[in-house]
Amino acid sequence: MICMSQALHLFRIQKLDTQKDQITSRLAVIEKTLAENSLLAVAITDKTTADQALEKARINLTRAEETVQAQNIKIEENESALYGGKVRNPKELQDLQLEVASLKKYLAILEDHQLDAMLALEEMEQRQRQAANHLAQVEAQTAGQHAGLIGERSQLMRELDRIEAERRAVASAISPGNFQIYENLRLQKGGVAVVTVEDESCAICGAILSPAERQAARSPNLISRCPNCNRILYAG
Numbered sequence: 001m002i003c004m005s006q007a008l009h010l011f012r013i014q015k016l017d018t019q020k021d022q023i024t025s026r027l028a029v030i031e032k033t034l035a036e037n038s039l040l041a042v043a044i045t046d047k048t049t050a051d052q053a054l055e056k057a058r059i060n061l062t063r064a065e066e067t068v069q070a071q072n073i074k075i076e077e078n079e080s081a082l083y084g085g086k087v088r089n090p091k092e093l094q095d096l097q098l099e100v101a102s103l104k105k106y107l108a109i110l111e112d113h114q115l116d117a118m119l120a121l122e123e124m125e126q127r128q129r130q131a132a133n134h135l136a137q138v139e140a141q142t143a144g145q146h147a148g149l150i151g152e153r154s155q156l157m158r159e160l161d162r163i164e165a166e167r168r169a170v171a172s173a174i175s176p177g178n179f180q181i182y183e184n185l186r187l188q189k190g191g192v193a194v195v196t197v198e199d200e201s202c203a204i205c206g207a208i209l210s211p212a213e214r215q216a217a218r219s220p221n222l223i224s225r226c227p228n229c230n231r232i233l234y235a236g
């Protein structure tokens with residue numbers, strides 16, 4: 001075995017694996033964002049709701065208009081009976097007069113309803129326009145954001161290829177036994193198996209190292225471990 005420090009190789013592979021982990025988790029976020037965009041989903045729902053409300057307001061107005069029209073026809077029929085000359089009986093004429101008056105009174109109420117329906121329709125038209133504009137805006141933003149994310153994804157994947165190649169080269173210099181220790185520690189210790197010695201301590205858990213432990217960490221052939229967190233120490 002070429003005796004360049006195993007700890008150095010392990011430290012280098014740890015750096016590469018940490019980069020790999022960061023890229024992998026960023027890629028997962030990108031994939032998730034590309035798959036589901038909550039802002040867009042909300043804007044689509046709002047637009048659909050506004051479309052439906054607008055359609056309902058249109059139907060309401062049409063109904064109100066038809067009701068007013070029907071009422072006007074009833075009034076016309078009664079007035080033509082009243083003034084047509086066919087009915088001569090004073091009691092019947094009086095009844096017709098009362099009927100016309102009552103129909104006209106109710107017509108005023110129906111016309112109020114029609115006006116309300118018109119105002120409601122105008123409001124719904126405005127809301128629907130706003131929802132449509134908002135959706136168009138979100139769609140444009142999303143398209144821009146997606147283009148950015150797709151670009152970032154290809155860049156990260158190229159970076160990942162480069163790291164993999166470098167990692168293979170470094171891994172070939174590590175003994176199988178040490179590599180196994182490293183891989184097991186990575187699994188047990190949240191992805192960080194190799195730590196630097198900083199200020200005479202383990203850089204991750206902060207355990208203070210004795211002079212002998214620091215000395216061992218600098219040895220080119222030994223693999224020394226943090227006495228507290230058990231990670232591989234690299235003294236640089």
Ligand SMILES: [Zn+2]
Pocket residue numbers: 195202203204205206207226227228229230231
């Ligand atoms: Zn430690």
